[in-house]
Amino acid sequence: HGKAFVPLLSGYACAIPAILGTRTISSFRDRLVTILMIPYMSCSARLPIYVLLITALMPSDERVGPFTVGGLVLLGMYLLSTASAIVVGAIYKRTILRSPTPPLVLELPPYRLPRLRNTLLAVTDRTMDFVREAGTVILAMTVILWALLSFPRPPEAPAEAGAKVEVVAGAEDAPIVHSIGGRVGVAMEPLLRPMGQEWRVGIAILGSFAAREVMVSTLGLVYGIEGADDDDRPLREAMREAREPDGSRRYTPLRGLALMVFYVYACLCMSTVAVVRRETRSWRWPIFMFVSMTTIAYVAATLTFQVGRLLGFE
Numbered sequence: 144h145g146k147a148f149v150p151l152l153s154g155y156a157c158a159i160p161a162i163l164g165t166r167t168i169s170s171f172r173d174r175l176v177t178i179l180m181i182p183y184m185s186c187s188a189r190l191p192i193y194v195l196l197i198t199a200l201m202p203s204d205e206r207v208g209p210f211t212v213g214g215l216v217l218l219g220m221y222l223l224s225t226a227s228a229i230v231v232g233a234i235y236k237r238t239i240l241r242s243p244t245p246p247l248v249l250e251l252p253p254y255r256l257p258r259l260r261n262t263l264l265a266v267t268d269r270t271m272d273f274v275r276e277a278g279t280v281i282l283a284m285t286v287i288l289w290a291l292l293s294f295p296r297p298p299e300a301p302a303e304a305g306a307k308v309e310v311v312a313g314a315e316d317a318p319i320v321h322s323i324g325g326r327v328g329v330a331m332e333p334l335l336r337p338m339g340q341e342w343r344v345g346i347a348i349l350g351s352f353a354a355r356e357v358m359v360s361t362l363g364l365v366y367g368i369e370g371a372d373d374d375d376r377p378l379r380e381a382m383r384e385a386r387e388p389d390g391s392r393r394y395t396p397l398r399g400l401a402l403m404v405f406y407v408y409a410c411l412c413m414s415t416v417a418v419v420r421r422e423t424r425s426w427r428w429p430i431f432m433f434v435s436m437t438t439i440a441y442v443a444a445t446l447t448f449q450v451g452r453l454l455g456f457e
Contacts, residue, residue, distance in 0.1 A: 147165070147177040150162070158186055162181055162415070173244075175423065182412070185221050185225075189220075193216075195379065223404070285413070288352055291323045291327070292349070293322055295322065297318050337445045338402075338444040343366070396456070397451045409440035410436035
């Protein structure tokens with residue numbers, strides 16, 4: 144559908160205004176197909192995750208022709224998301240949301256310079272409408288997620304006189320590990336192992352539900368590094384130096400690639416879920432979107448890691 148192009152293009156910046164932009168599509172089914180395609184586009188919130196994993200784990204001095212390996216991986220993530228959105232849209236259009244393609248007829252009105260008063264009134268009305276409809280859901284989900292990642296507080300162990308305290312990056316005594324969300328992340332490890340990840344990444348994934356880019360700061364908190372979202376160099380170094388008990392690297396290029404593939408597909412943005420709920424006037428489609436995208440993300444990341452390991456890249 145020609146009217147879907149601009150919303151899909153906007154999805155590279157942020158899914159929320161892109162979904163709101165689908166209101167120009169008159170057919171509800173065509174609009175719904177576009178809404179379900181938009182979260183697959185690699186928005187700007189995914190970029191900090193790609194940059195962290197590429198700079199920390201990918202070889203910086205290897206090139207393929209004039210291109211660096213990291214640059215090709217980043218380009219591959221964007222191409223993968225775009226191709227996936229097109230495939231998903233084609234599948235929905237031919238199955239559960241089948242509908243005839245209407246002719247694209249655009250009536251161009253006479254263009255006039257808008258009045259400032261009318262513009263401000265329209266912006267205020269749309270903003271308040273968004274706050275009432277989607278803002279309440281976002282606020283509730285944010286408070287719940289904050290509580291899960293903040294409580295209970297770790298027990299304070301009394302310091303012994305003259306005791307030597309050694310701070311180890313990645314130690315399990317980071318405050319977030321003792322929270323409910325931290326314990327859930329630890330419990331998720333058996334599910335994450337097939338895609339090459341461990342419990343620290345599980346906690347970071349839970350933090351991503353607030354917004355995808357929060358994954359960087361959450362992983363930094365697990366390693367006892369504050370301000371990782373402003374300066375991720377200490378976190379990159381910690382990831383390079385992290386070792387398993389047997390001495391092997393905890394994070395490898397293949398595991399980083401699998402995690403990036405997971406974030407290409409996973410619907411880890413509560414604001415997007417809330418806006419889809421608002422635009423469709425139902426919880427059916429946001430739940431369907433979340434479950435389907437998370438399932439695809441898990442399967443794709445697992446296949447990436449397992450196939451790569453079979454080919455000897457681990």
